[in-house]
């Protein structure tokens with residue numbers, strides 16, 4: 001199985017959907033989940049709102065690929 005995780009986001013600068021580089025999970029003021037990363041082409045910040053399901057999938061992939069500190 002491939003462990004490569006891709007979090008597509010829309011780059012405003014490239015005006016295209018790109019795979020986020022270094023995606024990080026964030027929470028908006030309204031409590032909505034979102035992923036924040038950078039565009040691999042122009043290094044512009046790329047944000048994407050995600051559902052809880054998508055976030056869980058992202059988390060699972062993230063935990064599986066590299067060990068991080070437990071909470």
Ligand SMILES: [Zn+2]
Nearest residue numbers: 011014039042
């Ligand atoms: Zn870009």
